[in-house]
Amino acid sequence: MSGESGTIYTETVVYSAPEAFTADVPYQLAIVTLDAGGRVTARIAGERVAIGDRVSRLEIRGGVPFFTKIS
Amino acid sequence: MRPVAVVGIGKTPFGAFPDRDLRSLAVEAGEKCLANAHAAPRQVDAFFLGNFAGPSFVGQNHLAPYISTALGIEGVPATRVEAACASSGSAFFHAFTGVASGVYDAVLVAGVEKMTSQPTPKVTEILASAGDCGGEIKAGSTFASLFAMIARRHMHQFGTRREHLAAVAVKNHANGALNPDAHLRKTITIEQAMAGKPIAEPLNLYDCSLISDGAAAVLLAPAERAGEFTDKPVKVLGISQASDYLALDQKQDITTFPAVRRAAEKAYQMAGVGPADIQLAELHDCFTIAEIIALEDLGFAPRGEGGPFTMEGHTARTGSKPVNTSGGLKSKGHPVGATGVAQICDLVLQMRCEAGARQVPRHSLSLAQNLGGSGATCVVTILGTV
Numbered sequence: 001m002s003g004e005s006g007t008i009y010t011e012t013v014v015y016s017a018p019e020a021f022t023a024d025v026p027y028q029l030a031i032v033t034l035d036a037g038g039r040v041t042a043r044i045a046g047e048r049v050a051i052g053d054r055v056s057r058l059e060i061r062g063g064v065p066f067f068t069k070i071s
Numbered sequence: 072m073r074p075v076a077v078v079g080i081g082k083t084p085f086g087a088f089p090d091r092d093l094r095s096l097a098v099e100a101g102e103k104c105l106a107n108a109h110a111a112p113r114q115v116d117a118f119f120l121g122n123f124a125g126p127s128f129v130g131q132n133h134l135a136p137y138i139s140t141a142l143g144i145e146g147v148p149a150t151r152v153e154a155a156c157a158s159s160g161s162a163f164f165h166a167f168t169g170v171a172s173g174v175y176d177a178v179l180v181a182g183v184e185k186m187t188s189q190p191t192p193k194v195t196e197i198l199a200s201a202g203d204c205g206g207e208i209k210a211g212s213t214f215a216s217l218f219a220m221i222a223r224r225h226m227h228q229f230g231t232r233r234e235h236l237a238a239v240a241v242k243n244h245a246n247g248a249l250n251p252d253a254h255l256r257k258t259i260t261i262e263q264a265m266a267g268k269p270i271a272e273p274l275n276l277y278d279c280s281l282i283s284d285g286a287a288a289v290l291l292a293p294a295e296r297a298g299e300f301t302d303k304p305v306k307v308l309g310i311s312q313a314s315d316y317l318a319l320d321q322k323q324d325i326t327t328f329p330a331v332r333r334a335a336e337k338a339y340q341m342a343g344v345g346p347a348d349i350q351l352a353e354l355h356d357c358f359t360i361a362e363i364i365a366l367e368d369l370g371f372a373p374r375g376e377g378g379p380f381t382m383e384g385h386t387a388r389t390g391s392k393p394v395n396t397s398g399g400l401k402s403k404g405h406p407v408g409a410t411g412v413a414q415i416c417d418l419v420l421q422m423r424c425e426a427g428a429r430q431v432p433r434h435s436l437s438l439a440q441n442l443g444g445s446g447a448t449c450v451v452t453i454l455g456t457v
Contacts, residue, residue: 010227010325012219013272014211018196021211029216031320039320041207051227064210 004057005070006032008049009039030055032067042067072171075307077454078300079108079290080416084252085283085404093129093185096286097138100409101181104288105142108300112143115290116175119166120151121159121182122408127197129185138181155201156357157312158182160411160441160450163289164312170291177300182413183286184406194282198407201444203318215279217319217445218358219271225326225360226273228375233273235378237264239359240277240401242387247398249428254283254404278359283404287413303423308436309342309453311335317447326375328446331368335440335451339370342453346370349453350433351421352392353414355442356399362386365440366394369451388431396421396429411441411450422456 011030014021021027028044032055042065045058055067081103083096097120105112118139126132135149152162159182166178186194195213202208202217225231241261247253259277267275290300297304313333319325339345346369354369356362363377371392372380380386386394397403397417400410418437420426439452 010220010224012216012223012274013269014213014216014219015268015272016195016213016215016270017192017211018199018208018213019192020196022192024211027211029210029212029220031220031325041210041212041318041320043210051223062209 004034004036006034006055008051008053008055009033010051011044011049030067040065044068073173074294075167075170075291076294076297076304077289077307077415077419078292078297078304079104079110080419081107082252082287082413082416083285085254085285085406087187088284089187091284093125093131093183094138094141096185096284097181097183098141100183100286100288101138101142101179104179104290108290110177110290110300114177115144115147115179117147117166117169117178118144118149119162119178119180121162121411122151123153123155123158123184123201124197128189144179154448155443156355156407157411157441157443157448157450158408159287161312161448163412163415163452164310164450166291167307167310170293176292176296178291179288180291180412181286181288182409182411184408185284186282186406187284191282207318207320213271214445215274215358216271218360219274220319221325221445222273222360225364228326231363231378233265234261235363235382236278236359237261238382239356239362240264242381243356243395243399243401246388246396246429247402250398250403253398253402254281255402274358280357280400280405283406285404285406285409287409287416289412289415305419305422305454305456307452308455309338310451311337311341312448312450315447317444319445326364328364328368328442328449330446330449331365331440331442331451334449335369338451338453342455344436344453348436349392349438350436351396351418351431352394352438352440353397353417354394354399354440356395356401357405357442361442362394362399369438369440388429393431396426396431414439414441415452418454422454
C-alpha cells in the first residue's frame with residue numbers, strides 16, 4: 001500500500017473504449033480527490049466504488065494510478 | 072469595430088457517406104454558400120476552415136488551401152483552425168474579428184469532418200486526443216466517459232435523474248425527424264432512450280451524439296454591405312470565445328463550464344441582451360448532460376435545474392425557449408469540425424423563416440453555443456435580425 005489516499009469525486013464504468021483499451025472493458029474510471037490536495041484521474045481495481053467512497057493507491061501501472069476501495 | 076452580418080449559408084446533409092471524401096464535402100458546402108450569397112470565389116478576401124482531425128481521420132494535412140483552391144478561391148489567406156469540437160465555432164469567431172476590424176470584407180468560413188471511414192474504436196481514440204493525453208486519456212478515458220463522470224457528479228449534487236437525460240434525447244430526435252438534412256431522422260420514446268446500450272455509465276447510446284460526415288459554410292461581410300449579397304442578412308450582435316483546462320481533474324467543479332460562462336457573459340454584454348431575451352438556441356449537445364449544463368451556464372435555467380427545465384418542455388420546439396430545433400448533435404449529427412458553423416446555418420434558416428416543418432414563430436434573436444472537448448474551448452454567438 002502506498003501512502004496516497006483520497007475520496008471518490010466522480011466515477012464511471014466504461015463499456016465502449018478506445019482501440020488500446022478494448023480488451024479491458026468494462027472498467028471503472030474515477031476522479032479521486034487526494035487527501036494531500038489536488039485530484040487525479042485513476043483506474044479502479046477490485047470492488048466497484050461510488051462518489052464519497054474512500055480509496056487508496058494500489059500501484060502505478062504504465063504511468064496510470066490504480067486505486068482500490070478501503071474497506 | 073464595425074457591425075458584421077452573415078450573408079450566405081450552405082450545408083451538406085449530415086450522415087455516413089462512404090462515397091464522399093473530406094474535400095468534396097467542404098467544397099459542396101462552400102459552393103452552396105457562395106451561391107446562396109450570390110458571390111463569386113474572387114470576391115472572397117480570406118478563408119477560414121474549422122477541422123478537428125482531418126490528418127488522423129483521412130491522412131490529409133494543410134487542409135485550408137487544399138479546400139479553398141478547389142473552391143476557386145485563389146491567393147488569399149487560407150487558415151485551418153483546430154479547437155476540438157469547437158473548431159468551426161472558433162474559425163467563425165476569428166473570421167468575425169477579421170471583418171469587424173476592417174482587415175477583410177467578405178470572409179468564407181467552412182467546417183468539415185469526415186469520420187465514418189474509421190471503425191468506432193479508432194474514432195473513439197481520435198476523439199479522445201482532444202482530452203489531456205498525459206493523464207485522463209492515458210488512464211482510458213473516452214469523451215463519453217468524461218461526460219459520464221460529469222453527469223454522475225451533476226446527479227449527485229443536484230438530483231438530476233436518468234429521465235432528465237433521456238428527455239434531451241427524445242426532444243432532439245423529435246426535432247431532427249423534421250430536418251431533411253439530419254443524420255438520424257427518427258423519433259424515439261423516453262423508454263427507448265432509457266434502455267440504450269451502455270457506453271459509459273450513466274450514459275447509454277441515446278445520450279451520445281452521432282459519428283457523422285458533413286460540412287457547413289457561411290459568408291461574413293460588413294453589415295453595411297450585406298445588401299450586395301442578400302436581402303435577408305443576419306447580424307452578429309455578440310460573440311466571444313473563452314478557454315479553460317483540458318483535464319477534468321484540474322477543474323474545481325465539473326458540473327459547470329467556466330469557459331461557457333465567460334464566453335456567454337461577454338457575448339451578452341456585447342449584444343446588449345440577456346438570457347431572457349434569447350428566442351431560440353442551438354446548443355452543443357455532444358452528450359445529453361452537456362445540453363442540460365449549457366442551459367444552466369447560459370442562464371436559461373437556474374443552476375442544477377437544467378434537467379427539470381427540459382422535462383417541463385421549455386426547450387421543446389413549442390416551448391418558450393426552443394433549443395436545437397435542427398435536431399442538435401444528437402439527431403442532426405456531429406461531424407465535429409463542421410458543428411460550430413452548422414449551428415450558425417441552422418439559426419440563420421430559422422431567422423430567415425426558411426426552416427420548413429421545424430420553423431418556430433419567434434426567431435429574431437438567437438444564440439449558438441459551441442463547446443470544445445470537455446469545456447476547454449467555448450464560443451458563444453448571438454445573432455439578430457433587428
